[in-house]
Amino acid sequence: MTGRIRRGNLDLALEPGETALEGLLRGGVAVPSSCRAGACQACMLRAVAGDPGAAAQQGLAPALREQGWFLSCMARPTGELVIEEGPPPAIGATIAEVAPIGPAIVRVRLEPDEDLSYRPGQYVQLIQGDHVRAYSLASSPADGRALELHVRVHRLGRVSRWLAAAAPGTRVGLRGPAGTCFYTEGRPEQPMLLVGTGTGLAPLRAIVHDARRRGHTGPISLVHGARDPDGFYLVDELKGMSDGTGAFSYVRCAMSGETGGEIEVGDLAQVTQRLFPNLKGWRVFLCGSPDRVTALKKQSFLRGAGLKDISADAFLTAEMPPPPLRTPAARAT
Amino acid sequence: MTSLYDEIGGAVAMDAAVDIFYRKVMADERLAPFFDDVDMERQAAKQKAFLTMVTGGPAHYSGRDMRRAHAHLVAEGIDDSHFDAVVGHLAGTLKELGVDDAKIARVGAIAESVRNDVLGRDPAV
Secondary structure (H helix, E strand, O other), X not given: OOOEEEEOOEEEEOOOOOOHXXXXXHOOOOOOOOOOOOOOOOOEEEEEEOOOOHHHOOOOOHHHHHXXXXXXXXXXXXXXXXXXXXXXXXXXXXXXXXXXXXXXXXXXXXXEOOOOOOOOOOEEEEEEOOEEEEEEEOOOHHHOOOEEEEEEOOOOOHHHHHHHHOOOOOEEEEEEEEOOOOOOOOOOOOOEEEEEEHHHHHHHHXXXXXXXXXXXXXXXXXXXXXXXXXXXXXXXXXXXHOOOXXXXXXXXXXXXXXXXXXXXXXXXXXXXXXXXXXXXXXEEEEEEOHHHHHHHHHHHHHOOXXXXXXXXXXXXOOOOOOOOOOOHHHHOO | OOOHHHHOOHHHHHHHHHHHHHHHHHHOOOOHHHHXXXXXXXXXXXXHHHHHHHOOOOXXXXXXXXXXXXXXXXXXXXXXXXXXXXXXXXXXHHHHOOOOHHHHXXXXXXXXXXXXXXXXXXXXX
């Protein structure tokens, strides 16, 4: 039996032996491709319904597979496959609460008009007038419909300053979720390292809670980096999560400050490397400033973590173009 | 004749090989500067395509593709020493995966066949 492909207005019956890529090209859809052998990933598309088949997802990171991404050159679906055409429509949300939780950091609680289906650690695009900004979700769907964002208030930030001053009841738009920085099940005993700077703590905290909720048994280590010792937040909550058994450890690392206390002082990548010299077999999550995330990603890979076991989410600030929602690699540099 | 690609386990083996190979290349200070600014996932995918090709697997790259893909590196100064280093890491990767020397030599021969294209040289040289 041969499959059907649907994408927007296109509804096409595949010919025997034809791949989804070949079918889409025949139907006039310009899908980029290169190797056509399931290696280069140029032809990666996302299925919103239907099964692209195991061969079309071989080699993709678990987070991509879970979200339906597949290599169209390897897909020979036997049923109907519905392919994502554009970004999902925006939904409305009401700001329920804005509260300071750290130095120049506010927690924004949002009540979306409808349930948002997301994985803790993913991000949404927040729309305010003509402005769009990406914020990671610090909440979990298990805690209810409300969403929680940690927003760094930039000195000249148009959206962040507006959010910090927004009254409860103010309306915003949301698009998403997006991003592949989230916990995937299957290896509960795997040691986990999470490293983030600034509000990169938001998704990492959500991922830790999600991992525990899903029965993760391996040790979990969270390293939070800040410029100076006053830059940390949620310290009490995170300290309270350690029970002394080593199942969860929490490290703060400041770039400058007095050494000898309970805060590590030094370069985040160097401190992380000293504390976690061998990452072979580890699952690694990295969130925060692009330069730190890039350096930590490379270092984690060289220290033995498999590339598919590293999830990275580099936070862009407003000077940089907002990340497109459709390409999973674009935000995770 | 089955290809070495199939003998060592096809696409699944390529996924195991690419991490080992890419890590060797990135840890090599002669090669690392050329990989400083690249997207790691995209680079790993390209390396998987390369490994698929040199093991005789189903990768449809022509000499022209290899030329075009490496033209910017030629402009940055890659030469035979870099090519040799990459082929060395390729052999080391396959050895780590338990591939015997005769098969590694076969892979080396396929890699050798794209040397002039990668380095942007006239095939007659």
